Amino acid sequence: MxxxxxxxxxxxxxxxxxxxxxxxxxxxxxxxxxxxxxxxxxxxxxxxxxxxxxxxxxxxxxxxxxxxxxxxxxxxxxxxxxxxxxxxxxxxxxxxxxxxxxxxxxxxxxxxxxxxxxxxxxxxxxxxxxxxxxxxxxxxxxxxxxxxxxxxxxxxxxxxxxxxxxxxxxxxxxxxxxxxxxxxxxxxxxxxxxxxxxxxxxxxxxxxxxxxxxGGTDTDKDGIYDKEDACPQVAGLKQFNGCPDTDGDGIIDGSDACPEVAGLAALNGCPDADGDGITDANDACPQVAGLASLKGCPDADKDGVADKDDKCPTVAGPKENAGCPWADTDKDGVADKDDECPEVAGPASNKGCPEVTAAVLESVKVEAKSIYFNSGKATFKSEDVPVKIESISSLLKQYPNAKFSIEGHTDSDGSDAFNQKLSQERADVVRNALIERGLKPANLTAVGYGESKPVATNKTAAGKAKNRRTEVVLQK
Structure with a gap:
């Protein structure tokens, strides 16, 4: 002991x-x-x-x-x-x-x-x-x-x-x-x-x-002790004193402007796919070598408009005309390049297209309401319907970029499901008739509301006739 x-x-x-x-x-x-x-x-x-x-x-x-x-x-x-x-x-x-x-x-x-x-x-x-x-x-x-x-x-x-x-x-x-x-x-x-x-x-x-x-401390578990690790909180590489190089381009993440993508030392670690000296992140045309003044995009006709924005890339034109040598065709103060209606004058606020007036809308409304259908069918009732369709078509053509909704309605006769189907078919008939007269399909939509929006009583024959109608509504 x-x-x-x-x-x-x-x-x-x-x-x-x-x-x-x-x-x-x-x-x-x-x-x-x-x-x-x-x-x-x-x-x-x-x-x-x-x-x-x-x-x-x-x-x-x-x-x-x-x-x-x-x-x-x-x-x-x-x-x-x-x-x-x-x-x-x-x-x-x-x-x-x-x-x-x-x-x-x-x-x-x-x-x-x-x-x-x-x-x-x-x-x-x-x-x-x-x-x-x-x-x-x-x-x-x-x-x-x-x-x-x-x-x-x-x-x-x-x-x-x-x-x-x-x-x-x-x-x-x-x-x-x-x-x-x-x-x-x-x-x-x-x-x-x-x-x-x-x-x-x-x-x-x-x-x-x-x-x-x-007794050594290695917080980030990268095999480099904290006392020798320049980045002790983030796992890194020994050759970089413990700092990471995520993209493997030889530039540590802390000094790499693009740490997730391998790049060039001359560009602070950022890539330049087209080799024009502009990093891909700042290059509007990263796959094609271009000019620094145009954010890395080329300008084939040397008119100061990058090819990607130049509607006439092989012919020099002013910048205000998107690189094309054209003027203002409809003389409305909106260059054709910005004018959605280059043939029809209109304000710049509506992209060079005319604005639909209240008076025109009222005229269209009157004409559309006077188109009647046969009871229970998607066929026109009166012989003057083609004239009314033509009148509506002429009014709408004045506004090339305006969009309209064709709305179909029925009276209360029949089931809800039948009336909903019938109203959609009536709206489609009017839309197709307008398209046949030259209106752009993209500017017209058709929707049926069945009997859900009556404008008169369904208790009388006259009221039911008014409810069997079509309306043309301007879409805002």
């Missing part, structure tokens, strides 16, 4: 602090692995300091103490300028304690004796400031480093402080996962045993394990 408590203390302290070299994007790192302890540096002997400390640096089998399991954990945070700070906790079992005793039985050729002190457990908590050299050597895979720090070691029933100097090498498999190799020389301070130096030995501690970087 005593040893377990020490482990828990080491982990709690470690998780509350920070540890090795990362970067701005992933400031945190977690590492774990195996550690080895070599106590030869406290054994004494040797010809000098270097010989004492480095004469057998890789005598793994002879001097290193290794427990084949995860024996260290570390957490770190990047603090800027290639520096990181953090802590680590480690545990080991000392089964090889090196001392210098040339007179002892079993010493090696240099006078060192390796003994087993029994169940001697080691626990360590270390704080480390680490400097990464990865940016110095301009590598994204090889990450050498130097470190300096301090710690506290528990060896058996003894405990003491250490000053730690070290070096390391991390090989990054991916941006976030790497293999970490480190070595530290832990110089101890405390009372030493006179014979075995068990109380507070200085030693080398080596470690190998995996390191995982984390």
């Amino acid at each position: 005593k040893h377990l408590n020490k482990i828990l203390v080491a982990i709690i302290v470690m998780m509350g602090l920070n540890s090795f070299a990362q970067d701005n994007n992933n400031p945190w790192a977690f590492s774990f692995g195996v550690n080895a302890i070599d106590t030869k540096t406290s054994a004494g002997g040797g010809h000098n300091w270097l010989d004492r400390h480095f004469s057998q640096p890789f005598a793994v089998k002879d001097n290193w103490n290794i427990v084949p399991s995860i024996t260290y954990l570390g957490v770190s945070k990047y603090v800027g300028d290639n520096f990181s700070f953090g802590v680590s906790g480690s545990v080991n079992k000392i089964g090889k304690l090196v001392s210098f005793n040339p007179s002892a039985v079993g010493h090696d050729s240099r006078g060192y004796v390796v003994s087993n002190p029994g169940d001697l457990m080691y626990y360590g908590i270390d704080a480390t400031v680490k400097y990464s050299l990865m940016t110095v050597i301009k590598s994204k895979v090889i990450d050498p480093s130097l470190s300096l720090g301090g710690g506290y070691s528990f060896l058996g029933d003894n405990s003491y402080g250490t000053i730690n100097t070290g070096a390391g090498l991390t090989l990054w498999f991916t941006e976030n996962i790497g293999l970490e190799l480190t070595t530290k020389y832990k110089k101890s301070y405390g009372e030493r045993g006179t014979a075995t130096a068990v109380d507070s030995p200085s030693f080398f501690q080596h470690s190998a394990g995996l390191v995982f970087k984390f």
Whole structure:
């Protein structure tokens, strides 16, 4: 339980602090692995300091103490300028304690004796400031480093402080996962045993394990961390520092005037299908090369009127005549190009066509009402009907652009459905008669109202006769 408590203390302290070299994007790192302890540096002997400390640096089998399991954990945070700070906790079992005793039985050729002190457990908590050299050597895979720090070691029933100097090498498999190799020389301070130096030995501690970087933010999930993403809220491309290029024309959307359609850099990312230097969005004739003065449209006869608006594209004419060399045929002040009735004078307010007067409408009304039909049929009753149709036709022809509705009506004899059908047929008969006399079909509509709009009583024969009628109504 005593040893377990020490482990828990080491982990709690470690998780509350920070540890090795990362970067701005992933400031945190977690590492774990195996550690080895070599106590030869406290054994004494040797010809000098270097010989004492480095004469057998890789005598793994002879001097290193290794427990084949995860024996260290570390957490770190990047603090800027290639520096990181953090802590680590480690545990080991000392089964090889090196001392210098040339007179002892079993010493090696240099006078060192390796003994087993029994169940001697080691626990360590270390704080480390680490400097990464990865940016110095301009590598994204090889990450050498130097470190300096301090710690506290528990060896058996003894405990003491250490000053730690070290070096390391991390090989990054991916941006976030790497293999970490480190070595530290832990110089101890405390009372030493006179014979075995068990109380507070200085030693080398080596470690190998995996390191995982984390903590980076990528709001738009485009694989580029916010700190390096020029467009952190919108997913984009690495070559554009995280900004999108929706249309794939090599111009980022923020600088692309036409982000949805691939275009040219010279036109701020907008397309120019006809190659006339005018973007399609501003080109009135995007498929045909034209002039900037005519919004990208051509002018074959060079009269200043774009071909698409020129009613005479191969013959020059004034702009007011839509590019044609014509005048005002009916002399009503409305150019033929704008005149819906170029042969008949009329005001500009009615597009050059005459306006229907109230007197004419009354005349048409009188003539139309005097057209009677045989009862129950869509045939004319009186012999003078063709004369009345001709009179109506002559009046309506004076207004070429006016539109009229031919309305048919019946008396109340018969069913509603029959009368509705009959009224429509009567309206159609009048409309067809007017069309036969030269009126434009587009200017005439026919509609039947059945018995729904009587103008007299249906209780008398005279009233019913008046209700069997046709009316011609001007459409506004």
